[in-house]
Amino acid sequence: MPIRARSQRVSLLIMIAVSCALLLLGRAEAYVFDQARDKVSEATAPVLEILSTPIAIVRDWIEGVQGFFDVYAENQRLKDENARLLEWKATALRMEQTASRYQALLDVQLEPTIGYVTGRVIADSGGPFVHTYIVNAGRKHGVQVGQGVIDTEGLIGRIVGVGNSASRVLIVNDLNSRVPVLIEPGHYRAIMVGDNSSTPRLEFLPDEVDIEQGDRVITSGHGGLLPPGLPVGEVVIEKEGTYFVKPYGDQARVDFVRILSYEFPREIEVEEDLLSESRNTPVTPKRNVAQNGE
């Protein structure tokens, strides 16, 4: 018995040393274990998929029962909202027409249309220091690393790992998350940094900014990761000079998410004759025609 106890103690110390070594190694070379992570998620995905189904059903059921009690108020609210939205629709149509006329006049480079894959969240990180989801859509559905993930309200995160039929989403709140954003209407650039709280922080803002509580935050598309213009959230000011973002994406009830597929126009093709004509004339990028012909 004492021999066994001692051997247990020795192997405990060895195992603690091994896991500390893993922490150090992971800190230095984070990508080393990426493949292992993808394999483990891939292997566990079927179990998660089965176990998460009853939870989704129960959650829907609870929401259904809750919804039943405020049907009347909800209906009233929706009617009001509908009336407001109809006005917005008229405005939007008018502006769309104006914008397309201007675009035609200015020969604007159109952004390619965004396609998407819908997936269900089958797991979250379960830990208090990491915020990720596993979604049941993977390589065979066309998911790739780097793609943005949204729910009906706004940006949720982006894809950081892809298996054959499951992929992993890094949520904007995670400590590793950095999203280039614009703050409207001032059009300020910033980086939204996840800080393990429900409201990510805005960093790298210009010195003099005029940002107010509730200003709209959208993705800027800088850095070639996410398409520009995705709604992200609104500005929350806790004290002067520090700005946070309250994401639109409701993380308390994420169920289905959309994974955006989007091709950045990476290569700027320069027309031959322009180059041969003169080196001094400004080079205009070749017009990028939207893939779906829109």
Added chain:
Amino acid sequence: MASIRSSGSAVRVTGLGEAVVPFLVCIFSVILTMLPYGLSSSLVVAPSFAFIAIFYWTLFRPNLMHPILVFVVGLYQDLLSMGPLGLWATTYLVLYGYFLFRRQYFAGRSFASLWFSFGIGVLLLTFVSWAISSIFFTQLVSPRPAIIQGLFTFFLYPFYARFLAYFNRRISRHM
């Protein structure tokens, strides 16, 4: 496996099957914590089922809870959750060591007393995991989600321990 040794008699095949029950329950517990309860990532975190399982088995079946198994459970959680690799492995091993060290004290205690001890374990778990994360990310990580998870885990204990006791009764006494 060095730990699977029954007192005197050779381990039967069924015995081996029984011997891996605690480990499998721990793995299952990790998966349970990962399920999307709609409690959300940043606001509320699901309770740590795996920690309850590790506490329970360390107290009641220390012979079946070898350090290597605790390491594998932690590593599995690290790989699946995309967190720093080694975070939960280290945390669980440290707590496992603490429980093993205090095992004499736990012997023959009442349920309430065990629950209280578990509460101290949860406090340590929250602190150790928060400290490792803060060092790893070289910043003071917000401890709020960890504290919420700790509270959830503490209050889940009586229910989940009952579930674990069901398995414990099915493992033969000699293990």
